Amino acid sequence: MFVLMEDLLDKLKLLSYEEEALRRHNMRPLSRHYFALPTNPGEQFFMFCTLAAWLITKAGHPFEQPQEYDDPNAVISNVLSELRSFGRPVDFPPSKLKTGCGEQVCYVLDCLAEEALKHTGFSWKRPEYPTEEPEEEEITEDDAELTLSKLEEEVAEEESDNEENYIDLNVLKVQTYGSNINDTAKQEEILQSTTDAADWNLEVERVLPQLKVTVRTDNKDWRIHVDQMHQHKDGIDSSLKETRGFLDKLHNEISRTLEKINSREKYINNQLEHLVQEYRSAQALLSEAKEKYQEGSGGVTERIKVLSEITEALEKVKQETEEKGSSMTDGAPLVKIKQALTKLRQETIQMDIQIGVMEHTLLQSKLKEKSNMTRDMHATVIPEATVGAY
Numbered sequence: 001m002f003v004l005m006e007d008l009l010d011k012l013k014l015l016s017y018e019e020e021a022l023r024r025h026n027m028r029p030l031s032r033h034y035f036a037l038p039t040n041p042g043e044q045f046f047m048f049c050t051l052a053a054w055l056i057t058k059a060g061h062p063f064e065q066p067q068e069y070d071d072p073n074a075v076i077s078n079v080l081s082e083l084r085s086f087g088r089p090v091d092f093p094p095s096k097l098k099t100g101c102g103e104q105v106c107y108v109l110d111c112l113a114e115e116a117l118k119h120t121g122f123s124w125k126r127p128e129y130p131t132e133e134p135e136e137e138e139i140t141e142d143d144a145e146l147t148l149s150k151l152e153e154e155v156a157e158e159e160s161d162n163e164e165n166y167i168d169l170n171v172l173k174v175q176t177y178g179s180n181i182n183d184t185a186k187q188e189e190i191l192q193s194t195t196d197a198a199d200w201n202l203e204v205e206r207v208l209p210q211l212k213v214t215v216r217t218d219n220k221d222w223r224i225h226v227d228q229m230h231q232h233k234d235g236i237d238s239s240l241k242e243t244r245g246f247l248d249k250l251h252n253e254i255s256r257t258l259e260k261i262n263s264r265e266k267y268i269n270n271q272l273e274h275l276v277q278e279y280r281s282a283q284a285l286l287s288e289a290k291e292k293y294q295e296g297s298g299g300v301t302e303r304i305k306v307l308s309e310i311t312e313a314l315e316k317v318k319q320e321t322e323e324k325g326s327s328m329t330d331g332a333p334l335v336k337i338k339q340a341l342t343k344l345r346q347e348t349i350q351m352d353i354q355i356g357v358m359e360h361t362l363l364q365s366k367l368k369e370k371s372n373m374t375r376d377m378h379a380t381v382i383p384e385a386t387v388g389a390y
Contacts, residue, residue: 004106005036011113021054044100055112059119
């Protein structure tokens, strides 16, 4: 999983995800194992959804950028459907992606990154290894070792710094060595000096101050370090002689005080032994009393529960009796019955009146109809032929 996450990060960098995806949402760049280890599930899930939507869009499929308050199940199902459309197998439940980290999250983002690289036309090439040139071994010179070349350099620097002019014998030797090579033929002729001894002494006295050779001391020289060690050792020995007496006195005083403390402690223990035994017995009694109190408190709590249940049942019974008593002594139902009876009587009276009116109108219609029939009978003329035949 960690290797897969590192490969995913390399692919995202090839797709320039920092410029195109992260800066748009003001997000920080991913670490090497961001989706491999659980740190902040909400932040990791939102980062996963954002990168997945960006990679799907980068791969050529339009995908809406998810928001913080979208349904996570819907977002995951849309991402997995797009992944299946690319031909990638999905053999794990969608709930594995809700945590925002794990092997499944790395797998989904890696597949989408590969599809995005294919769509952009990216292709992997063989690595080109640079040619390594053999390094030349540097010969380190020891600073503490005094060589001829180093001595020449130091003498040259000292000549430029000092006010007095000194002659370097080594340099003079090198310079005279070249001239001696040229004058090898002449040296055979100079077998006997013709110069006066007094002149030689004068020349030596004149050149003698200039023949002084000075070598500067180097702080890195081991001889200086040894001298310093000896000096410090002598200082430590001298100071140790002075302080040893004070330390011995202090040690004796501390040992005497410790002996006194031990003797006083033994005396106090002997004097307070019976009090310690009484204290231990009191502690034992206290522990027994605490155990009994815990047992009694357990029984009290059980009885308190039973009492609360009984009081609740009693309150229910009281409420029921109060409701029944109020219903028996209350005259409101009787008043309602009387009002209903009076209303029924009024309605019956009205119905009787309506019935009488209806009977009266019916009687009038019948009488009117009968009078009309008699009038019609008298108005008709009976012919004689019919009467005689009858």
